[in-house]
Amino acid sequence: MGKIHTRKLSSTFLIGLFVLAGSAILIFVIIWLGASQFLKENVLYVTYFDSSVEGLNTGSAVKYLGVPIGTVKEIRVAPDGKLIEVIMQVEKGVSLSDSLRVKAELSGLAGGKFLQMYFPENTQMAEMYPKLSFQPSYPLIKSSPSGIQEIELAMKDVLDNLRRIRFYDISNQTIAFLESSSKFFNNPELYNIVAKIDSSAISLHRLMKGADTSDIIDNVQLTSQKLLQIAVELEYFTNNLNNQIDNLDMAHKVDNVFVQLDSAIIEARKVIDGLGFRTESLMYGLNETIEDVKVTNKQVRKSLRVVSDNPSQVFFSEPPPKEK
DSSP, rough: OOOHHHHHHHHHEEEEEEEEHHHHHHHHHHHHHHHHHHHHEEEEEEEEEEEETTOOOOOOOEETTEEEEEEEEEEETTSSSSEEEEEEEETOOOOOOOOOOOEEEEOOOTTOOOEEEOSSSOHHHHHSOOOOOOOOSSOOOOOOOOHHHHHHHHHHHHHHHHHOHHHHHHHHHHHHHHHHHHHHHHHHHHHHHHHHHHHHHHHHHHHTTTTTTTTOOOOOHHHHHHHHHHHHHHHHHHHHHHHHHHTTHHHHHHHHHHHHHHHHHHHHHHHHHHHHHHHHHHHHHHHHHHHHHHHHHHHHHHHHHHHHTTTTHHHHOOOOOOOO
């Protein structure tokens, strides 16, 4: 009986010692992991927005071209009372420069947002950041318009460029050119000269038919007189026509019309180029949103399948890996 009692005490002691050792190791691992995250060196940066940041919250991700590099630490109204100040906690190893920009992007259909850092290729977008009238409290990273705002700006540029095209002047120049051309071709003197030339041709034909008669000399004289009269009238009409063309200044009007059309084509090309760039930026953002929706849908289906097959696993399974 004494030996059995001693064995029971030894077994209980070993079990207790094992539990204490396991608990100590577990506590040490938890403290070590927490300390490594706590002691991780981060740098604070600040940016300012002049538009709504609804959907952006404390703890939202800060990414560089989709790679997480930090989180949002604080969101508040800037000292000037007009801008929104966003303080970011970024990993120390990240290299930043003055040409870097940050913008708020949608992270899903639920309306959440994150901050995206990138180097803009469009110089116009790079210069569209709020101007500060105060000294920022942390190193500044300039903001830029979001994808939706870029589309709004593109549409505004389209309307502005359309307003600058002088359609009224182009229309007036075209109408003046057509009127001048109509006056030129509808000149009665031109029709008279053509009619007299036709009459001379008929007389010449009659002369050739009557070449074997005694009236050939009379016909030649008559035809010569008509040709001389036509030559005089043609010279008069030519001089008069030159004066009319000089007064109409058709060459100058035609040049003005083509200059206006060239200007319109150049403006339209600029509008199309600007809109293409902003549309490409928006499509990039929409692709990211669609990918996020696919991942969310996959996780929801997986969770529903687990709950349906084994409900107890919801309480006793390990937590899912941290989303990046």
